[in-house]
Amino acid sequence: MMIFFRACARSSRCTPALLFFNTCGSFLLLVSLSTHVGSVTGSGLLAGAVLSAPWLPALLLAAPLNRLLARHAPQRLVRIAEAASLLLTAAALVVPGGALLAVATALVVARGFFEAVTRSATSVVLRGTVPKALLDRVNTYAEIGKLTGVSVGAALAGPAASVLSPRGLIALNVATLALSALLARALPSATRAAGESAASPAGSGARLRVEDPVVRRLFVRFLLVAFWQGFHTVAVTVIPLRLLDGGTRLVGVFVAASAVAVFAGSLAALPAQRYLGHVPSAVWLVLPMAPLLAAVLAASTVPTLVLYAVFLMLFELAFVHCNNRLLAAASARELPSVVTLRATLLPSGVAVSILVMGALSDLAGPVPAVLVVVVTTLAVGAATSGSRQTRRSPVPDA
Numbered sequence: 572m573m574i575f576f577r578a579c580a581r582s583s584r585c586t587p588a589l590l591f592f593n594t595c596g597s598f599l600l601l602v603s604l605s606t607h608v609g610s611v612t613g614s615g616l617l618a619g620a621v622l623s624a625p626w627l628p629a630l631l632l633a634a635p636l637n638r639l640l641a642r643h644a645p646q647r648l649v650r651i652a653e654a655a656s657l658l659l660t661a662a663a664l665v666v667p668g669g670a671l672l673a674v675a676t677a678l679v680v681a682r683g684f685f686e687a688v689t690r691s692a693t694s695v696v697l698r699g700t701v702p703k704a705l706l707d708r709v710n711t712y713a714e715i716g717k718l719t720g721v722s723v724g725a726a727l728a729g730p731a732a733s734v735l736s737p738r739g740l741i742a743l744n745v746a747t748l749a750l751s752a753l754l755a756r757a758l759p760s761a762t763r764a765a766g767e768s769a770a771s772p773a774g775s776g777a778r779l780r781v782e783d784p785v786v787r788r789l790f791v792r793f794l795l796v797a798f799w800q801g802f803h804t805v806a807v808t809v810i811p812l813r814l815l816d817g818g819t820r821l822v823g824v825f826v827a828a829s830a831v832a833v834f835a836g837s838l839a840a841l842p843a844q845r846y847l848g849h850v851p852s853a854v855w856l857v858l859p860m861a862p863l864l865a866a867v868l869a870a871s872t873v874p875t876l877v878l879y880a881v882f883l884m885l886f887e888l889a890f891v892h893c894n895n896r897l898l899a900a901a902s903a904r905e906l907p908s909v910v911t912l913r914a915t916l917l918p919s920g921v922a923v924s925i926l927v928m929g930a931l932s933d934l935a936g937p938v939p940a941v942l943v944v945v946v947t948t949l950a951v952g953a954a955t956s957g958s959r960q961t962r963r964s965p966v967p968d969a
Contacts, residue, residue: 583700583709586693587716589754593653593689594720595727596747601625601679602728603740608676621676625683626918632684633915636691637779640907645695646758652688653752659685660745664738671737678741689751690717691910693758694898698906700759707895708841714891715837722830779908786900786909788955792856793893795951797917799859799886801924802944803829809932809940810879815872825876832880836887843888853952855892859885860945867941 605622629636639648659678666674693713701709731740781787807829811821859882866878901909932940 583697583759585754585757586697586709587712589649589653589751589758590690590693590713590717591720591723592747592751592754593686594717595724596744596751597625597679597682597686598721598724599728599731599747600675600740600744602725603732604672604675604679604737606728606732607672607737611672621679623918623922624676624680625686626915626922628680628684629687630915630919633911634779636684636687636914637907637911639688640691640695640911644760645692645699646755646760648692649689649696649758650752650755652685652692653748653755656682656685656689657745657748657752660741660748663741664745668738675737675741687914689755691907691914694910694913695906696758698898698901698903703899706899710895710898711837711840711891714894715841718834718837722834726830779911781901781905781908781912783900783902783905786897786902786905789852789893789897789900790909790912791951791955792852793897793913794916794920795856795948796886796890796893797920798924798947799889799944801921802928802940803883803886804921804925805928805932806879806937806940809937810867810875813932814867814870814937815875817872821872825879828876828880829883832883833887836884837891839884840888840891851956852892852896853956855885855889856948856952859889860948863941864945867938 601622608617608621659682663671663674663678694710697706697709697713731743735743781790807825808822811817811825815821862878862881862885866875866882869875869878897909897913898906928940928943931943
């Protein structure tokens with residue numbers, strides 16, 4: 572283990588591992604706690620509220636988060652955020668048993684802000700330390716680390732909760748946070764980003780605003796991906812139950828196949844990097860719509876499952892592409908605002924999409940819901956395909 576930390580010392584290569592341990596422990600505790608709250612209270616609404624609680628502080632404190640990113644060294648922010656999360660979580664271990672559930676729930680809410688700091692500041696660190704020619708690839712590795720952590724943490728939540736008490740789950744999260752805090756100390760200094768920011772007008776980066784029209788168009792496309800995520804959260808249950816007339820077993824098959832497809836799509840993004848940048852981003856938006864539409868029109872278990880998995884793989888490729896283009900196009904002055912809005916608006920977009928698509932699926936069924944997704948995607952792709960660009964934007968296909 573010490574050899575691994577020495578190899579990561581002052582290197583951006585530790586970022587995927589840092590994000591993996593951060594998200595793995597966080598989602599393991601979060602999903603376990605949500606399940607426990609649901610079983611104790613019998614309320615699915617309370618369980619869902621716990622699951623979405625960590626994103627609330629980042630949304631409410633978006634302006635302070637943006638100021639922190641604009642005025643302080645990003646690697647130092649990551650170290651402080653990870654240390655604060657570690658101390659808060661460790662403190663929960665000494666709470667009496669009767670109050671542990673309430674304290675743990677408050678803990679995940681309070682930690683939401685620090686997790687948003689980590690996610691946002693690591694992007695700034697990579698932008699300031701990685702050569703431009705390698706930035707897309709390194710950002711893809713970081714996304715894979717984060718996605719793998721989320722998947723592994725959520726998958727381990729059930730088995731871990733069956734053998735560990737809530738206090739044991741918190742102790743396990745303390746261990747993962749200790750690892751991510753150690754990795755945070757190995758982050759290099761973002762000297763290039765700091766230098767560029769110093770050349771910007773004083774205080775301009777502290778405004779939560781994106782003015783570059785190219786970056787705005789890319790951000791709208793990135794939010795469209797959030798719309799897809801919300802749709803997928805609903806569709807993975809609605810399609811097997813209502814379109815295919817299956818039961819809970821088929822839902823389980825869809826959930827498992829979907830997780831594999833998303834992970835496979837993120838891995839495929841690595842060798843696809845050489846092509847992702849040469850194809851207009853509007854193509855990556857539209858491409859997943861064909862297998863999605865075919866999946867619901869087929870209305871047969873095996874073809875629908877296979878086509879839906881293809882949609883998810885292409886969806887993940889589109890997500891990686893939009894994320895990389897957005898981070899590469901943002902100037903040093905606007906980068907803090909971009910990563911702040913990404914950390915706050917993305918989960919908000921997912922939540923709104925879940926509500927809208929859930930209501931539409933209940934009222935009209937899965938096929939009209941898919942048609943809305945397709946039409947919305949085509950409309951956003953057409954509306955954001957303007958050719959006018961700013962001189963500072965390095966992205967030719969926005």
